[in-house]
Amino acid sequence: MPVSVEPTSVEAGRTEPTEELRPHAEEAFAHELAALAAQDDRPRPARWKLSPWAVAMYLLGGTLPDGTVITPKYVGPRRIVEVAVTTLATDRALLLLGVPGTAKTWVSEHLAAAVSGDSTLLVQGTAGTPEEAIRYGWNYAQLLAHGPSRDALVPSPVMRAMAEGMTARVEELTRIPADVQDTLITILSEKTLPIPELGQEVQAVRGFNLIATANDRDRGVNDLSSALRRRFNTVVLPLPESVEAEVDIVSRRVDQIGRSLELPAAPDGIDEIRRVVTVFRELRDGVTSDGRTKLKSPSGTLSTAEAISVVTNGLALAAHFGDGVLRPGDIAAGILGAVVRDPAADRVIWQEYLEAVVRERDGWTDFYRACREVSA
């Protein structure tokens, strides 16, 4: 289970204050990386800062022979990290898939930091990402003044990574328009980036690889062409495995957001948080937490991130319109909004859930009533 929902949430391990709001992974965990590099005697692929084994250790945490404690960056199935690291060690690119809030970006940043010591070669994918962001652009002043030359060329992060044998990152790959996505095909299969204007090309040197992240649940994404998909090894990051882990993530994150919004801290919030997480998990998994009853799953993703927003919302309600204590009524409306995305089908699912599960559950009477009120 990912310990972090957003990259920011697991920097608890770091105490030294920095001027930056959020330092890069390779800076925040520089001492761990250094300790690992010092004691890592296993073979390293070309231009890797650490051996694959040490990269996995860096992500999963552990204690080095000299006693340096490596904090876990990702708490989840070991298999996932192993496959991810191994993929980077081959010449295949790595695609991290998952619903929003499963620490894809976080893992990708740390992988890049551990492998190449630099997590900044980043292309943020949006619907408006142009080809130049992946290939190269031009410095037009230079171009007009001196004509096309390498000096007038503005390399993209991917191009730089190729030239220097580093790890490039592409965030939200599926948000990038399909034709722009496909520029990656040549880069990933031929490992070369032609510059026809100059009659040149940039060839990737050993050590180059690419980590992409993508949502597999969002609507309106540009699905990868099968040609591109074939260049990637895919690793799906799962949602948190246990209620406890998820409650932990949610409460920590809610706490942070609450502080930044200057909401008063809610004393008994944890029970309601547990409730929200339970509801989300049960609906998401299509089975009650005791494993006894099957449920239909609504169309929404019901990710951890949404649970966080429901609770934050409830806190705001409680603080501004209630008595400051997070009560079932404060979260009921938020849950309804998160669950019922499709008014027809989801509403039936939600009501079935209310009647079949919530109504029968001990100690959930208030919640049931509150939900009935808002769903009516």
Added chain:
Amino acid sequence: MIGGGVGQLGIEGDGVTGVEKSGSEGRGAGPLLLGVRHHGPGSARAVRGALDAARPRVVLIEGPPEADALIALAADEAMRPPVALLAHAVDEPGRSAFWPLAEFSPEWVAIRWALEHGVPARFIDLPATHTLAWGKDAGRVSADERGGGPGGERAGVGGGAPVGEGVGEPGDQRTGEPGGKRAGSCGGELSRQRGEEPGGERDGASGGERVGEPGGGQARQSGGERVGEPGGERAGAGGGEPSLQRGEERGGERGGAAGGEWDGEPGGERAEGSGAPDEGTGSGADVRVDPLAVLADAAGYDDPERWWEDVVEHRGVGDGDAFAPFFGLEEAMGALREAYGSGGHERDLVREAYMRLQVRAAQREFGDDVAVVCGAWHVPALRQKSTVAADKALLKGLPKVKADMTWVPWTYRRLARVSGYGAGIDSPGWYGHLFGAPDRPVERWMTKVAGLLRDEDRIVSSAHVIEAVRLAETLAAMRGRPLPGLSETTDAVRAVMCDGSDVPLALVHDRLVVGDVLGEVPRSAPAVPLQRDLDRIQRRLRLKPEALERELELDLRKENDAERSRLLHRLRLLGVEWGEPVASRGSTGTFRETWRLRWEPELSVRVAEAGVWGTTVFAAATAKAQADAVAAQGLADVTALAERCLLAELPDALPVVMRILADRAALDTDVGHLAQAMPALVRSLRYGDVRGTDTGALAEVAAGLAERIFVGLPPACAALDTDAAEEMRRHVDAVHGAVGLLGDAVGSGEGAPGSEASGSGWDVGGPGSGSGRDAEVSVSGSGRDTEDLVSASGRDTDDSASVSGRDGARSAPGNPPRALGHGDLRKRWHRVLRVLSLRDTVPGVIRGRGVRLLLDDGELVQDEAARLMGLALSPGTPPADAAAWIEGFVGGGSGGGMLLVHDERLLGLVDAWLTGVSADAFTDVLPLLRRTFSAYESGVRRTLGELVRRGPGQRGSAGVGGPGIPGFAAELDAERAGAVVPVVRLLLGLERLGSDIESGLDDNGRAGRDNDLVKTTG
């Protein structure tokens, strides 16, 4: 590779006394002992190599010596592994044990080698005669359970058969498990089908293994680790639910494996796991060493399976000395046995004594040219010097049963842990591949996977295969393994070929890793025990199989007939269509069944085929029903199956069926399906009541189903065309009837025992009238149930009776309050009906129906109904819609005619509306109206016609505004009611029930009076 793991132990092993260390030439010092892991392809390969090198004159194999005669069959053309040796007690086919053999089993390899080289092969394990008798303790336990034991988690035991007795093997460890195993088998089925419920698979595992392990050697030990787990599992499985806790379970099982009491390592889990079987039977030491786990631990592996894979299975062929692997292993095992003795496997000592005697006998005959293939665990014991006398002493006084052996076909699925009688291996398909692939196993495997995925229309290119192989190899290197194992290849397949998704991976697991292979057995193999069991039952019930067709009338109140009925029902479940139920000609009582019997020769083949399901008719039918439930497509199929389970009296199958039913119901989005399923379910519920089966689970499922229907019905009724609306109206009717019955059932289930007693009389009546089959009994139901039944089934053509019955129930002042669950469910149903009847988007026919049902239940006062009718028939409503409303309200055989006859106001409304319909519209609505009114009985039609001709308001109606329908007195006429009591009493056989009569009398009295009234009015 062995060096790494074994070396350290080997050092201690040197000092072990009694372990006769052989030189590297391996011969000349006594018999050639080949310690293997059962079902290990590496072992199998090594055995073949060693036999080729040593060329012994006789091959001794760990297995029941009764099967010696069957060895020749292994060479038969028609014999294809996987097959299993099946031993069963002759007079009790349910007591049985299996020794499954796959082509990659070392034992099978040894048998085939011997046959090919014309060398005798013999089984040397303790005879099944004794091992089956050992199982007796366990068998008794299960038998006890069957006889109305605590049910619950052990309910599974029932069959007792293939389960309790398992392999004649380690009786002690098995004792605890039956429940788990049984439940396991069902859970296992589940998970196999879905590939998403690994918990279930574990369940299967636990059971499986033991049975599978003929030899107890190493594999059993690796199974031994599981000794602990069935308990934990069973808790989950017992509830009949495939739990979803893979991670934990794995942990538990491994933990149990390594830890145990030895050093208490991961002891916590172990404690849980092993505790349960213990409390189950209280017999036997359940803590056993898992030698593999100990060795793996010494080698620094956390997973014994993986260790074994690395050091043994993944070794190439023919690298160096053919005997070397065996010596390494023997040393390691020697050290272990030195440290742990029998390791809690006390019965092993007896078995090993027997084996030693057999080996000695063979040595006398063939000198030292003897090869022994047995579990590695036993090797040190066979090496051990001990006197013949001491061995014989150990064997004295062993219990005996008469045992019989045969070959039965087996499947990879059954070998795997995912199903009932597995052999304790996760991945028979993978092992088969490892054994069969001449070289480059990973490449070949990936190609196979790609082929499978392509067949399923996934785009998988050769480039994918290349990348998958590379990833698997790199992963293996990173994890420090010599060769990619199953976990590496699986990870690689997932990342490269399946886009990270587990869905196609589940397919790969199911079809390749486990595999679909089905074994075959030559026809000349002795008969399966199922046939024997059937013969026995046929003799006992005096029901001879005859080719001539004949009809058989059964009176289920007689024990013998009831058993015959159950047998026929069970056989039908097994696909042995010996009897076919036909409609009874004479009586229609529920206690009567008519069957058409005809024994076709091919039915014997069917019986043989059904042999894979179990060794007794009961156990086989149970297993089959469970499998059918898992495979069933529609919701209605599952409900029908539930009904059949009740008829065939398979209580053990019911939890699984119920589980599936609940799951299907939860996931089915079509309210129509749910509504279809409900009546059958409620019927079985009532039927179960009659038979005294525990239907608690059934009631729960039914209530859940009702709940879902309540929620889903209103949205589902919007925007329907005429046909769909008509269908939905039928669903509404069906649900209404079912809710009425269900209320009773649930109510009586939950109510206090005291209040239930009086209810039981009615309950008996319930199912009969519910199914409309039982004339005798339905009379008794009328006082209470007819209201629902009639309106629900629409089958009762006697309008007057239904009206009055309904009325009677409603107007009864002293109607005893019904139990809570009932009222609750009903109330909510009424709410749904109210929503339906008030919502404009709902088609007229359903709205009218809703109003009518509410009116019938007394939930709507007459005035309100009239108002709603007025609304529906007001000029603003399109005539077609209004006509549909009328059809819904008074249409069909639901007694609507009588309603109009008795309530002048309603009739007046219809009349006024009809005369107001314009001429054009009238032709449109005419067909609908005709359909509505032509369904009435002629008497009703005539009365209606007369009333209309006379004009509204002419006939004075009494008692308007009273509690009843206008036309009836408010009070009960006790005198007239009392007149029918003797007859009712006779019909119900209430004489015996003493105090119950009073309450019954009251109710029935009412019914009687109403009928009287009807006669006068009609």
